[in-house]
Amino acid sequence: MSETILFYLFSVVAILASALVIGQRNPMYSIMLLIASFGALAALYIQLDAPFVAMAQIIVYAGAIMVLFLFVVMLLNAPQEDAAVWDRTHPLRRPGVARFGALLAGLLIVQLVWALVRVNDASTAVNARGDVAAISSVRTVGRVLFTDYMFAFEATSILILVAMVGAVVLAARETAS
Amino acid sequence: MDQATLRFAIQLGIIGLTFFMLINASALLVLAERKVMGFMQQRYGPYLVGPWGLLQPLADIVKLLFKEELRPKDADKWLFTLAPIISVTAAFAAFAAVPWGAETTLFGLLDTPVKLGVADVNVAVLVVFAITSMGVYGIVLAGWSSNSKYSLLGGLRSSAQMISYELAYATALASVIMLAGSLSLREVVDAQNGSWFGFIPKWYVFLQPVGFLIYVIAGVAETNRAPFDFPEAEQELVAGYNTEYSSVRFALFPQAEYINMTTMAAVATDLYLGGWHGIAILDRYGFGWVFFLAKVGFILFTYIWVRWTVPRYRYDQLMQFGWKWLFPAAVLNLIATAAAILYFNV
Numbered sequence: 076m077s078e079t080i081l082f083y084l085f086s087v088v089a090i091l092a093s094a095l096v097i098g099q100r101n102p103m104y105s106i107m108l109l110i111a112s113f114g115a116l117a118a119l120y121i122q123l124d125a126p127f128v129a130m131a132q133i134i135v136y137a138g139a140i141m142v143l144f145l146f147v148v149m150l151l152n153a154p155q156e157d158a159a160v161w162d163r164t165h166p167l168r169r170p171g172v173a174r175f176g177a178l179l180a181g182l183l184i185v186q187l188v189w190a191l192v193r194v195n196d197a198s199t200a201v202n203a204r205g206d207v208a209a210i211s212s213v214r215t216v217g218r219v220l221f222t223d224y225m226f227a228f229e230a231t232s233i234l235i236l237v238a239m240v241g242a243v244v245l246a247a248r249e250t251a252s
Numbered sequence: 253m254d255q256a257t258l259r260f261a262i263q264l265g266i267i268g269l270t271f272f273m274l275i276n277a278s279a280l281l282v283l284a285e286r287k288v289m290g291f292m293q294q295r296y297g298p299y300l301v302g303p304w305g306l307l308q309p310l311a312d313i314v315k316l317l318f319k320e321e322l323r324p325k326d327a328d329k330w331l332f333t334l335a336p337i338i339s340v341t342a343a344f345a346a347f348a349a350v351p352w353g354a355e356t357t358l359f360g361l362l363d364t365p366v367k368l369g370v371a372d373v374n375v376a377v378l379v380v381f382a383i384t385s386m387g388v389y390g391i392v393l394a395g396w397s398s399n400s401k402y403s404l405l406g407g408l409r410s411s412a413q414m415i416s417y418e419l420a421y422a423t424a425l426a427s428v429i430m431l432a433g434s435l436s437l438r439e440v441v442d443a444q445n446g447s448w449f450g451f452i453p454k455w456y457v458f459l460q461p462v463g464f465l466i467y468v469i470a471g472v473a474e475t476n477r478a479p480f481d482f483p484e485a486e487q488e489l490v491a492g493y494n495t496e497y498s499s500v501r502f503a504l505f506p507q508a509e510y511i512n513m514t515t516m517a518a519v520a521t522d523l524y525l526g527g528w529h530g531i532a533i534l535d536r537y538g539f540g541w542v543f544f545l546a547k548v549g550f551i552l553f554t555y556i557w558v559r560w561t562v563p564r565y566r567y568d569q570l571m572q573f574g575w576k577w578l579f580p581a582a583v584l585n586l587i588a589t590a591a592a593i594l595y596f597n598v
Contacts, residue, residue, distance in 0.1 A: 103331065103393075103396065104331075107331070107334075107389075107393075126374065126375045126378075127378070127435075130375050130378035130379060130382050131378075133382040133385075133386070134378065134381060134382045134385060137382075137386065138382060138385035138386065139385075139415070142389075142392070142411050142414060142415060145389070145396075146392075149392070149395075149396050149408055149411075150408070
């Protein structure tokens, strides 16, 4: 009973906060709401008996990545959006950009549906490795990550490395000129 | 009273006691800081309020309570109020996962022993790490929402400093986690029970001296203490992120800092100094927590000692030190530990 109440509480917080993120005119508020949404998601993970994933969610997303977001917003001193002035010439408001965004959103929905349909197979695959308690253990997560999902894991790390090198190259070029 | 009710009451009591101890720790640290500083600068420090100046923290709090609460005209109303709350909430919440004593039945009062500590989480190391890293939002938001250049600089410095030091900090932690084979602080502590050759206690500080050093240094940077107190560097930034704060809102920031220090010291004790283990006779009669408090007290004294001995670094030196020395040292330490574990099959 209390679990159901908590589930709905955190779900509502997560959905409401995410919706408000795009509703804010002040980027600072958007960031804070996004952190709240991540926190609520972490609480949902704990309810799913996955404390490790929950903590990773908070450390990586709410902790590290959002601090970087905050850092960038503070450094750029992003102005508040003004509702009265709808600037058609802004590079992010061109129709091509909007279509690209819509395409990405469509792809995301397709992926999500595909993943949700497959979710039963996936959970049995993890279940086959041991009892429920073992799923939540870091040991099991690590073993699955470094065997079944080895390629995805390594590919992701190389992707991040490439992005990092790219950022360094771009930053270095600016100081040289 | 049946066992279940009694157990519940005792658990609540332990939670209340932990909260009470944390509040007192921050008050005592304010006094200790000024007393130790006075001693190091060859003067008395506070000595007029109460015997040996013991009531000085109380006087400080009363003074701050009666101050007017100011908010700059152009400050962001919501975030300005939220910032100190985030700071102090994160500071208190982080301690919830820190165990501070062995299991006890309270001299046979309970059938099954109760664990000393607020919550026994199986990923406690990560919980403490995650929640302390939330504390930085308090400082950054305080800096941004005040709408003052000094505050903003303090907040910016704080976020940059945290990103640079958290890496080394987490990598140092990982070595201990590998040695203990568990993310639970209680299991890490219990893995350090016993001794080598009968006289060296099995504390991880002897296996991980480099890791311990990195942890303590990164801990100083994480809690924004001198010589790494750049977010508030009073000679450069007036008072840094809390320049525009007054009254109780201001008081919450130092309180969060002192509680964070206590958490840092308690986690260092659990991870490296064997927690409540070390004196067999205390362990046997369930008074290990006394030894735990003594160790935490020693680390806290060291923090204060360092603050009044070492001058502040320059900001770019700090970043260089974090990225070019501390982090590589932590990674090398991690690789060496992993190799040793594989080789000796621990």
